[in-house]
Amino acid sequence: MMKRRVIAAAVLGLSVWFTASPAQAFGLGLFKKKGDCALPCATAAVGCGPVAACGPTMSAPAPAPAMTTQTVTRYVAKTVTENKPVTTSSYQWVDEKFTYQECVTTSKVEKKPVTTSSYQWVDEKFTYQECVTTSKVEKKPVTSTSYAWVDEAYNYTVCKPVTTMVLKPVSRTVCVPTQVMSTVPVTTKVCVPYCSTTLCGCPTVKYKTERITTCETVCKTVLQRQTVTDMVPCPVTTYVNAPATGMRKVCKATTTTKDMDVTVYSSALVNKDGMHKVCKLITTTKDTDVTVYSSALVNKDGLRKVCKLVTETKTMPVTSTTYEPKIETVQVPVAAPCGPTAACAPACDDGKKGCKLFGRVKGLFSSKSSCGCN
Secondary structure (H helix, E strand, O other): OHHHHHHHHHHHHHHHHHHHOOOHHHHHHOOOOOOOOOOOOOOOOOOOOOOOOOOOOOOOOOOOEEEEEEEEEEEEEEEEEEEEEEEEEEEEEEEEEEEEEEEEEEEEEEEEEEEEEEEEEEEEEEEEEEEEEEEEEEEEEEEEEEEEEEEEEEEEEEEEEEEEEEEEEEEEEEEEEEEEEEEEEEEEEEEEEEEOOOOOOOOOEEEEEEEEEEEEEEEEEEEEEEEEEEEEEEEEEEEEEEEEEEEEEEEEEEEEEEEEEEEEEEEEEEEEEEEEEEEEEEEEEEEEEEEEEEEEEEEEEEEEEEEEEEEEEEEEEEEEEEEEEEEEEEEEEEEEOOOOOOOOOOOOOOOOOHHHHHHHOOOOOOOOOOOOOO
């Protein structure tokens, strides 16, 4: 693993080394600090060679790196499929025996006294009281009433009418002739001449009749109605109550009393014995065959389905991946030695920082930096 890291760092450093020149590195700010110029310093060799004054310069092409042979170990993945025993678990319905208790009923016939009750009609004596009626003939005064129609005189009041003549005012209407002056339209016929032409065209005078209406004042007699009141004698009838006597038929009751033979009835309570049907509950006991039932718990075996976790071992193809080491020879670039270095321009940079950076990259391949800057 350490070798892999070293190789990766070397490759990264070489890629930066070959792609960027020192002037571009300064332009990108890799070696820039607070006192540097705005423009990069003059072109310098990788090994910190002579440096010119600051100004626009052209960078020199980088030299081709030297390559060396190195042996590395690489691990190759290998996939192998083998039949191996695999244990699987699954839930399955399995028949399982179990013991359970069942209530079993047994019966047997035994002689036992059985009492039965039933309702029956039974003759029963009873004593009752009867109302007995007795009669006898006795002499008793008997009063009898008879009704008869009898003539009877009675007084009553008669309402008699009395008529008298009384003067009463009577109003009547009479027609009185009266002279009235009125204006009446009068229509008369008048002959009026007018000029006409004959058939031969000669003028002639003709007359025509016209009606003329005029108003004339006429005196006429009119009958006017007037009301006249006269005192006329009128008969007035009044009714007066007058006493009167008459005869009428009246139904009257006549009461007579005499001794007669009368049958007298009397009642008394007498005790008597009788028989009647009574519904009674009669209980009888006799030995009877009775079936006696008894229950007991009996153990029995049964079979039931149970869901259980079943583990099985099967041979199945299993794919496994292994890593095998493989030794290979690869080409690795080697860093060139650094030449003599001149002092950096004071206006730009002292060159130590840039030398340190490139020295660190080169230090990946050597323990001591070949740069003149420390």
